[in-house]
Amino acid sequence: MAMPIAPTPVLKGKDLVKLVNDLQKPDGKKDLRQKALKALLSISK
Structure with a gap:
């Protein structure tokens, strides 16, 4: 059951x-944050 906002x-x-x-x-x-995002993108390819 979804909670109301x-x-x-x-x-x-x-x-x-x-x-x-x-x-x-x-x-x-x-x-x-930029380095973490780059690492995440390279791993998730």
């Missing part, structure tokens, strides 16, 4: 500011 919480005030600040941070794990 729960309503997404609406961000207000401090939570919204925190989200925006998190989105502005540089992505330090991008290289790691």
Whole structure:
């Protein structure tokens, strides 16, 4: 039996500011993700 989709919480005030600040941070794990994706693609061929 499928679960109904729960309503997404609406961000207000401090939570919204925190989200925006998190989105502005540089992505330090991008290289790691790219390498993992390449390895996964080469294995799954």
